[in-house]
Amino acid sequence: MSDVTIExxxxxxxxxxxxxxxxxxxxxxxxxxxxxxxxxxxxxGSKEAAGDLNIVVGTVNTxxxxxxxxxxxxxxxxxxxxxxxxxxxFMIYTLVLxxxxxxxxxxxxxxxxxxxGHTISSSKAIADQAPGSEVMKVSLFWSYYxxxxxxxxxxxxxxxxxxxxxxxxxSGGQNLHRVELAGAYWHLVELVWVILFPMLYLIx
Amino acid sequence: MSAHHEQSxxxxxxxxxxxxxxxxxxxxxxxxxxxxxGLFAVAFRTQLAWxxxxxxxxxxxxxxxxxxxxxxxxxxxxxxxxxxxxxAGLGNFVIPLMxxxxxxxxxxxNMLSYWIFFVSAVLLILSFMAxxxxxxGGWTMYPPLNAQQGVDPDANFLVNLWTGGSLLILAVxxxxxxxxLGGINFLVTSLNMRAKGMKLMDVPAVVWMxxxxxxxxxxxxxxxxxxxxxxxFDRIFNTGFYDPARGGDPILxxxxxxFFGHPEVYVVxxxxxxxxxxxxxxxxxxxxxxxxxxxxxxxxxxxIAFIVWAHHQFVAGIDPRMAEFFSITxxxxxxxxxxxxxxxxxxxxxxxxxxxxxxxxxxxxxxxxLVGGVTxxxxxxxxxxxxxxxTYFVIAHFHYTLIPAVFFAGLAALHFWFPKATGRxxxxxxxxxxxxxxxxxFNMFAFPLxxxxxxxxxxxxxNYSSYQPMMADxxxxxxxxxxIGAMILAAAQVLLFINIILSATSGExxxxxxWKCNTLEWVADSxxxxxxxxxxxxxxxxxxxxxxxKRSGSDFWPQNEQ
Numbered sequence: 001m002s003d004v005t006i007e008x009x010x011x012x013x014x015x016x017x018x019x020x021x022x023x024x025x026x027x028x029x030x031x032x033x034x035x036x037x038x039x040x041x042x043x044x045g046s047k048e049a050a051g052d053l054n055i056v057v058g059t060v061n062t063x064x065x066x067x068x069x070x071x072x073x074x075x076x077x078x079x080x081x082x083x084x085x086x087x088x089x090f091m092i093y094t095l096v097l098x099x100x101x102x103x104x105x106x107x108x109x110x111x112x113x114x115x116x117g118h119t120i121s122s123s124k125a126i127a128d129q130a131p132g133s134e135v136m137k138v139s140l141f142w143s144y145y146x147x148x149x150x151x152x153x154x155x156x157x158x159x160x161x162x163x164x165x166x167x168x169x170x171s172g173g174q175n176l177h178r179v180e181l182a183g184a185y186w187h188l189v190e191l192v193w194v195i196l197f198p199m200l201y202l203i204x
Numbered sequence: 205m206s207a208h209h210e211q212s213x214x215x216x217x218x219x220x221x222x223x224x225x226x227x228x229x230x231x232x233x234x235x236x237x238x239x240x241x242g243l244f245a246v247a248f249r250t251q252l253a254w255x256x257x258x259x260x261x262x263x264x265x266x267x268x269x270x271x272x273x274x275x276x277x278x279x280x281x282x283x284x285x286x287x288x289x290x291x292a293g294l295g296n297f298v299i300p301l302m303x304x305x306x307x308x309x310x311x312x313x314n315m316l317s318y319w320i321f322f323v324s325a326v327l328l329i330l331s332f333m334a335x336x337x338x339x340x341g342g343w344t345m346y347p348p349l350n351a352q353q354g355v356d357p358d359a360n361f362l363v364n365l366w367t368g369g370s371l372l373i374l375a376v377x378x379x380x381x382x383x384x385l386g387g388i389n390f391l392v393t394s395l396n397m398r399a400k401g402m403k404l405m406d407v408p409a410v411v412w413m414x415x416x417x418x419x420x421x422x423x424x425x426x427x428x429x430x431x432x433x434x435x436x437f438d439r440i441f442n443t444g445f446y447d448p449a450r451g452g453d454p455i456l457x458x459x460x461x462x463f464f465g466h467p468e469v470y471v472v473x474x475x476x477x478x479x480x481x482x483x484x485x486x487x488x489x490x491x492x493x494x495x496x497x498x499x500x501x502x503x504x505x506x507x508i509a510f511i512v513w514a515h516h517q518f519v520a521g522i523d524p525r526m527a528e529f530f531s532i533t534x535x536x537x538x539x540x541x542x543x544x545x546x547x548x549x550x551x552x553x554x555x556x557x558x559x560x561x562x563x564x565x566x567x568x569x570x571x572x573x574l575v576g577g578v579t580x581x582x583x584x585x586x587x588x589x590x591x592x593x594x595t596y597f598v599i600a601h602f603h604y605t606l607i608p609a610v611f612f613a614g615l616a617a618l619h620f621w622f623p624k625a626t627g628r629x630x631x632x633x634x635x636x637x638x639x640x641x642x643x644x645x646f647n648m649f650a651f652p653l654x655x656x657x658x659x660x661x662x663x664x665x666x667n668y669s670s671y672q673p674m675m676a677d678x679x680x681x682x683x684x685x686x687x688i689g690a691m692i693l694a695a696a697q698v699l700l701f702i703n704i705i706l707s708a709t710s711g712e713x714x715x716x717x718x719w720k721c722n723t724l725e726w727v728a729d730s731x732x733x734x735x736x737x738x739x740x741x742x743x744x745x746x747x748x749x750x751x752x753x754k755r756s757g758s759d760f761w762p763q764n765e766q
Contacts, residue, residue, distance in 0.1 A: 011309045011396045018388045018422070025426025032427070033434070033445070033456055041451065121442040122450045124357045131449035140451040143443040147434065 016181045020188045023155075027192050030151065034144045034199065041137045045204040049141040052116055054109065058201045061104050062193065068097035069190045072163075072183045079179035084170055087179055091167045094186065098160045105153055113142070120146035145200055152192055159189045219319075221311035222734050224625065226318050227297035231618075233325065234288035238610075241280035242694045244273045246687075248666075249649075253687035255667045270666035271340035272368070276332075278343030279372065282468070283379050284325060286610045290475045291421070292321070292383065294617055295390050295414045297625065301725035301732065302408050304399030304741040304764070309392040313385055320382035324375045331371035339372035342664070344461055347446035347454045351438040361440040370439050377432045380425050387418040399724060399764075402743035405496060406763065408723050409747075412499050413478030416506040417471045424467035424510060431460030458520055462513035470509040472606065474502060476573075476613030477544055480566045483620055484548050486721050487563035488555030489759050491748040493547045501540035508537045518589045527586040534584030541577060545570065556751075561635035562719075565616035568643055569608045576604030579654070594664070597657025603650045611642070615700070622704075623718045627730040628711030634703040641696040648689025652682040720760050723747045727764050 038044050045051065075090035122139035130136070159182075166182040169175045220226055250257050251265040258264050265273070296314065300307055308314045332338040341350035354367040364370060394415050398407065434445040435457060444450025446457050485492045492498065514522055514530040548570065557563070579601040583589050592598060622630050656679050661668075668674040668683075717726040724743065728736050741764040749761035 009396065011392050014392045014396060015310060015313075015388050018391055019384075022384050022388070022422050022426060025423055026429050027426075029427030029430030029460055030434075033430070033460070036456065037451070037453070120437070122444045124442065124450075127444065127447065127449040132451060136444065136449065137451040140444055143437070143445060147437065147443070151433070 010177065012177060012181050013184075016184050020184060023188055027151075027195075030144075030148050031195060031199070034148065037140060037144065038199075038203070041140070043134050043137040044141045046134075046138065048138045050200065050204045052113070052118070053145075053201050054112065055201050057104065057109060058197060061101050061109075062197050064097050064101045064104070065190050065193055068094045068101070069187060071097065072186050076179050076183045079170070079176040082173065082176060084173050084176070087170065087176070088167055091163055091179070091182075095160055095163055095167075098156055098163075098186075102153060102156050102160075105149065110146075110149075113145075118142040118145075120150075148196055148200070152189070152196060155189045155192065159186050162186075219315055221307070221315045223296045223300050223308045223311065223314060224732060224736075226314055227293050227295075228625065229318050230288040230296060230321070231293035233322070234285045234293060237280050237325070238285035238289070239697065241277050241285055242697070244277040244280070246690050246694050248273045248277070249687040249690045251666060252668070253683045255669055265666065267666050268337070268340055271342070271664075272338045274664070275339050275341060275343050276328075276372075279339075279376070280328070281606070281610070282343070282472075283376060284328065286472045286606065287379075287383060288321065289614050290472055290610060290617075291414065291417060292317070292386050294410075294475055294479070294614075295386070295418070297621060298408075298725065299390055299393055299411055299414065300397070301624070301728060301736060302411050302723050303394065303397055303402065304724045304727075304737065304743065305393060305397040306735045306737065306740075308389045309396055310389050314389050317382045317386040317389065320385065321379060324379035324382060327371055327375035327378060331368045331375060334366050334368045334371055336367060338368040341369060344465070345369075345373065345432075345435060345457075346461075347435060347438065347457050348448075351435060351446050355439050357442055364440045367439070370436060373432050373436045373439075377429055377436075380429055384422060384425065387422045390418045391415060391422075398743070399740065400742040402763075405499070406743055406746050408478075409481040409492065409495060409498060409502075410475065410478030413474040413481070413502055416502055417474040420467040420474070420506050420509055421471045424464045426464075427460045428464035431457055434460075455517070455520055455522070458517050459514070462516045463510075466513040466516065467509045469605070470506060473609050474506065476569060476609035477502065477541075477548075479613045479617045479620070480548060480569050481544075482723070483562050483566040483616055484551050485748050485750055486620075486719050487558050487560060487566075488552045489558075489750045490551055490553075490555040491750055491752075493550040493553075495547075495746065495748055498544050498547050501543045505537055505540040508533060508540070512537055512584075515584050515586075515589070518586045519593045524586075531584055531586045535581060538577065538581055538584075545574070545577075560619075560719075561630065561632055561639065562616045562620035564636060564639050565612050565619060568639065569612040569616065572604060572612060572643075572646070573608040575651075576601055576606075576608065579604065592657060594662060595657040596653040596661045596663060599663055600650050600653035600657055603646075603653075607646055607650070611646075615639075615642075620719070621725075622707065623714030624725055624728075624730050624732070626708050626711075627714055628707055629714050629718060630707040630711060631703050634699055634706070638696055638699040638703060641699065642693060645689050645692030645694075645696055649686045649693055650689070652685050652689075656682045717762075720758075722749055722760050722762050724763055727762065 043049060071090045071093040075087045075094065078086035078090060120143050122136060122143060126133070127136055162185055163182045166175075166178045169178060215221070216225065220229070247259050247262055248265065248270055250259055251270055256264055262269065296308070336354045341353050350369055354369050355364050394407065394411060434443070437443045438445055438447065444452045446452045446454045448454065481492055481498060512530060512534045514526060515534045518527050559567070579597070583592065583598060583601055619630050619635055622628075659679060661674055661679065665671070714730045716728070716730055719726070724741050727741050743763045744766055745761065745763055747763055749755070751759045752761050755761045
């Protein structure tokens with residue numbers, strides 16, 4: 001872009017890697033806090049807490065996200081071959097899978113949790129009567145669950161928007177390097193889920 | 205981007221993507237907030253010295269108003285004055301110029317960073333207008349107080365969001381997002397856009413330090429962003445992350461806060477040391493002593509900065525074995541800084557020292573920061589800290605670190621690079637007068653507090669009248685002296701304001717290189733045009749070749765000359 005400076009590592013790639021590093025530290029704060037609470041409270045694994053999550057649906061969702069990462073890698077491959085049509089179609093598959101993940105999370109899992117009486121809030125009234133009781137610890141689990149899956153869902157939305165706008169931007173065969181950058185961010189979203197899934201669903 | 209295209213008014217002065225103009229936006233915004241934060245301090249110091257005084261525009265301070273002023277004084281000075289001036293403003297100005305680049309790596313992202321920062325400033329101002337007034341829970345935002353203050357658990361979440369405490373948390377989180385984006389820009393620019401031939405060790409110390417500060421910031425701020433989100437949720441969604449009755453843990457927030465909060469001190473300190481490391485060799489006409497080791501030591505300190513945080517929590521009930529670990533790391537981190545100080549002092553040894561205003565401010569930093577650094581060792585020792593924690597000793601200590609870093613080093617930088625930024629020299633006489641009055645005011649205000657702190661005067665009390673031991677004559681006198689000092693310190697800044705206006709409009713023309721300096725920014729015109737350099741400079745040597753015997757005819761050797 002500029003004739004004044006010399007390029008070393010492509011600056012877009014460097015920038016996205018730094019952004020990903022920053023995001024990992026933000027998620028690190030949530031994950032570390034959750035692990036500390038989990039170590040202190042075995043109640044997090046009880047039937048009313050992690051036991052009430054649907055592992056089958058969670059596994060399906062994990063697979064959906066894994067496949068969406070594979071399609072994103074294929075889109076990157078196509079971009080390297082300068083095959084715009086192929087790159088675009090694989091990005092559309094990625095978007096559909098991403099939205100499917102979000103649909104299952106927000107359209108099925110969360111409503112099921114709500115119908116079982118779980119919300120992000122915990123009752124001040126119960127806390128006043130029985131401070132530190134098992135009910136309170138279980139509700140802390142659900143606070144963490146909605147906090148972390150919600151924050152992850154927000155990243156799915158942002159990642160999808162990024163992929164969508166990159167897809168619009170490559171129509172004329174220009175800016176193909178951006179497919180790699182959008183893909184890198186999408187992998188971060190996947191990586192975080194691969195940590196969240198066993199932490200919230202599987203350890204009971 | 206071509207180097208010299210015409211810009212419209214809006215794209216030049218409002219939504220500018222020119223790094224030099226963005227630097228000015230950050231610096232001016234930061235200085236306005238520094239002035240507001242300073243006036244807050246004068247207001248609550250007046251209440252401490254003469255309880256019940258009717259303060260103009262604010263009235264008589266009650267406990268709540270006092271807490272509000274103290275909380276926001278700290279918040280403003282750290283996040284809306286220190287960081288925008290020393291990190292964002294200075295970094296934006298010097299990084300591309302010193303590296304010989306035409307602009308930042310991502311100019312539009314740079315503009316976005318500033319405007320996100322601006323939004324955070326608006327949120328901060330809105331927090332004062334919320335019902336119940338601004339946040340008053342202390343700048344550390346500790347729960348459970350800050351999870352509950354001003355919150356109605358039965359109300360709608362929007363009602364709880366529209367409170368001073370929640371808006372301040374939101375403002376801080378938005379500000380961090382802006383600085384994160386800015387930090388990505390700094391690191392990519394420094395790694396990627398150096399002039400031809402410029403090796404990493406040829407990069408000037410100040411650019412190194414700004415980048416180390418950026419790394420410290422980027423990799424420590426994450427836990428506080430997540431911690432702040434959890435605190436906000438405690439306030440607006442009635443969660444119990446920090447409420448012991450609901451299984452939460454208030455100490456958790458302290459860890460998340462200080463994991464960021466302590467590296468943040470180095471985020472402000474490292475650029476300050478970098479500034480001094482540029483100015484002292486220039487005005488001593490000598491190479492920076494052990495410049496390679498200064499950078500290695502600063503890098504070491506940037507890493508150690510991540511493992512000292514719990515020394516803020518010695519009295520919070522942490523495990524004594526953990527306290528011992530953090531005592532040791534805290535004392536270890538003073539070693540690299542002691543090294544850097546000795547190296548900078550050694551630079552002056554047998555030099556031809558010329559005490560112009562920038563040098564005066566830099567020397568002021570060295571002298572006054574030393575007081576803050578040495579008393580830091582006192583605070584870092586867990587046993588002693590049990591006694592002095594939360595007293596005015598701690599207040600005096602961190603004002604002796606932060607005022608030299610933000611104001612003395614920051615003003616050194618302002619006087620040093622002002623000719624480059626505006627094309628005109630600053631007035632020396634006014635500058636020196638400003639320095640001496642500021643120094644007198646600052647020491648009058650901060651030094652006596654060491655004594656009242658050791659005597660046991662506790663902070664966060666708005667009126668000592670009902671504490672008999674704190675009403676001895678000498679301690680009342682200390683309060684008076686400190687308050688008058690703070691007033692002098694604030695009033696002295698009028699001189700700075702006059703100096704900036706006078707010099708910018710009718711100062712002596714500076715020329716390209718008024719200080720006879722080696723680094724690449726002095727190759728560009730003053731002020732540099734959009735695109736900075738007419739031809740991209742190449743770099744042939746390190747930045748500190750002063751009085752090199754191989755160079756005949758002049759005592760400096762610019763990096764771009766063969």
